[in-house]
Amino acid sequence: MTVNKLMTFIFAAVLGTVATLASANSDQDQKIVDRIKPVGSVCISGEECAAAGGAAATASSGPRSGEQVYNTYCAACHGSGAMNSPKSGDTAVWDTRLAKGFDNTLANAINGLNLMPPKGTCGDCSDEELGNAIKFMAK
Numbered sequence: 001m002t003v004n005k006l007m008t009f010i011f012a013a014v015l016g017t018v019a020t021l022a023s024a025n026s027d028q029d030q031k032i033v034d035r036i037k038p039v040g041s042v043c044i045s046g047e048e049c050a051a052a053g054g055a056a057a058t059a060s061s062g063p064r065s066g067e068q069v070y071n072t073y074c075a076a077c078h079g080s081g082a083m084n085s086p087k088s089g090d091t092a093v094w095d096t097r098l099a100k101g102f103d104n105t106l107a108n109a110i111n112g113l114n115l116m117p118p119k120g121t122c123g124d125c126s127d128e129e130l131g132n133a134i135k136f137m138a139k
Contacts (some may be wrong), residue, residue: 066136
């Protein structure tokens with residue numbers, strides 16, 4: 001075998017080995033990519049959400065009722081009077097608070113009061129929904 005043929009044979013063998021390793025690494029890389037890919041995506045209002053599998057969030061049909069907001073976000077404290085919060089249905093306490101004006105009571109709910117953080121535990125409640133919850137608890 002001549003030197004040129006030997007060099008060509010060695011070059012072909014090395015090239016074949018590298019190609020095989022690259023293919024194996026490519027498969028391994030794809031497995032890694034599959035394992036660490038995002039499990040979800042965020043859709044921004046006004047932008048197409050095709051990346052989310054076409055399942056765009058449905059728009060709310062309107063504000064949640066006071067009862068819905070209360071049961072989901074307020075009942076834990078206002079149901080038991082935890083941390084000295086006014087209990088739902090305790091009309092005497094609510095009448096005292098509402099005597100200062102509904103807007104003042106709503107502002108306290110929006111901004112927080114004493115141990116209650118702003119908006120209680122309902123960070124996505126609108127002012128109207130918080131007002132609905134106050135009306136529900138005060139009756």
